Amino acid sequence: MTADPVSSVLAGAEDATSWQEDFYRDLHQHPELSHQEHRTAEKVAGRLREQGYQLHTGVGGTGVVGVLRNGSGRVVLLRADMDALPVREATGLPYASTATSGADGEGSPVMHACGHDVHVTCLLGAAQLLAAGTEHWGGTVIVLFQPAEEAGDGAQGMVDDGLADLVPKPDVALGQHVMPYPAGIVGTHAGPTFAAADSMRITVHGRGGHGSMPQATVDPVVLAAHIVVRLQTVVSREVAPTDPVVLTVGSILAGTKSNVIPDQATIELNLRTYDERTRSQVLDAVERIVRAECQASRSPREPEFETFARFSLTDNDAGTTEKVTAALTGHFGADRVEDIGRVTASEDFGDLPAAWGIPYSYWAFGGTDPDRFERASREGRVAQDIPVNHSGTFAPVLQPTLRTGTGALVVAALAWLA
Structure with missing residues (x-):
């Protein structure tokens, strides 16, 4: 292993993951509701197959799990959710969703209004960088793409479908969520975090x-x-x-x-x-x-x-979160890593580590244009002017959102693997 595995794995990340923006736009334009993530799962599986991951598909319905073994060492699970929401998009983006829940164009509108398309794209990017940089770390990486987070039963559905028998027992589970914070910012918190x-x-x-x-x-x-x-x-x-x-x-x-x-x-x-x-x-x-x-x-x-x-309550393990925070701070700098406190949004991520009884940490990263956020903050209008998750106008800026989310997953994983 090299003296600085993080820098080595992330070296040239911008060129290696140049496909991410187009991939994200495609996912955003083709959202799928909970338990219907067939197209998304197929695209995820195709990417992981190219990177040499051992694949398990159809877990819990449409879940996809990739396993990359790289000698002895810790086992780290990284998770992203895939489903969208029954929301009509009003962002005005050229790649805005016009999808509906009915194959014939009828039914409710569907939109990636919670940023799960960002999560999928970032985890696929991290999976590629870890696969390309195996000489800089040792152990096993599990990348898990979960259906039906919005329904609250996707994680448990994968567990009930025998997830624990398909993959090695992880030592730690890690995940993240894009939020209406300034893009480039990462936020952690120990203890009860997501309600x-x-x-x-x-x-x-x-x-x-x-x-x-x-x-x-x-x-x-x-x-x-x-x-x-x-x-x-x-x-x-x-x-x-x-x-x-x-x-x-x-x-x-x-x-x-x-x-x-x-x-x-x-x-x-x-x-x-x-x-x-x-x-x-x-x-x-x-x-x-x-x-x-x-x-x-x-x-x-x-x-x-x-x-x-x-x-269930997302209750971040203190020691795990301290380790993640230190790693993120070392990479991004103290000015870009914050304590986000308690977040009233909710997550079913905790059902995955609960299946093994392992520690976990789940953090947030920003997706709002920093200048727009700073202006709204200065004018005391953040609540009025910054779209939040589940809004028809929620639209994370592509960069530095994707770079930050991808880098955060790599950095956090290497805290155990390098």
Whole structure:
């Protein structure tokens, strides 16, 4: 091995990964929803095959895993997610997505609104650089391309499909997410970092009738409205101000016509927490409030609760994160590596290392034009002017985003392999 394996592996990276920008544009233009990532998986497998990785395809449905053995040493798992979202793109980019969820052009619009196309492109670039630089490191690299992160079941689906029997047991698992920070910035944090999440669908029942005769009905629309307002007090009045919690009602569905009082209403909400005790407390509070409001409105039937899209807490191992942070700082410089604190977004990445009981670290890197971010920050308009993940206007700048994400994965992996 060379004295400076990081510099050696990354030497000429810009020329070696010159394909990345075109590859990214293609992925962005052809997004695929959770569990439907067939084209993406095929393109990923083709790239890995060219680099000499042992391939496992169709893991957990559309997951792709590549294994590169390079003598004795540690085993490092690097992960990227592949799925897109049912969002209509409004970026105006020349490579903007016009895809829909239906093969015939019908169905909901689909967009890479969370940056998973960036993740795939960066990990493929890192896989190529590590394969080309095997004389500078020893051990085994596992590159894992996961489906259905947005559904919250993609990582567990790969585990349930026998992932642990397909690859060597990793010593550590590493991953990253592009965020609306300035491009070129990398952010780490030890301990609870990405929140646990629970989505809940609640159906409340009324008694329908004519809008002109409300006295003969039990109006589930009014009932749902009271529930939504009362739920706002859970965070503000039942949870300590020092305990971060987000409770968002994202959907209310009821009725078909202005003068018809419907029989039922459906509410969908999303909860983010960092502590299991708080998680249980808030879920209990939601159920208590819903039942009480139903009783107050004389609802003829008990409400129905369905929990779905649950994400476990991303709790970064302190020692692993310290090692990653030191490696990233040594490469990028202290001015480009920050402590991002707790992030209220959620991830199912932690389900992968949990399958082996191994430590992990998951960090963020920026994708926003630095000048645009600096201007918005100076004017106090970051929240208004900088598009965030899941927005139809979320569009990471190609560079230095791809270089930073690719380099971060290589640097972090070599902290164990070199």
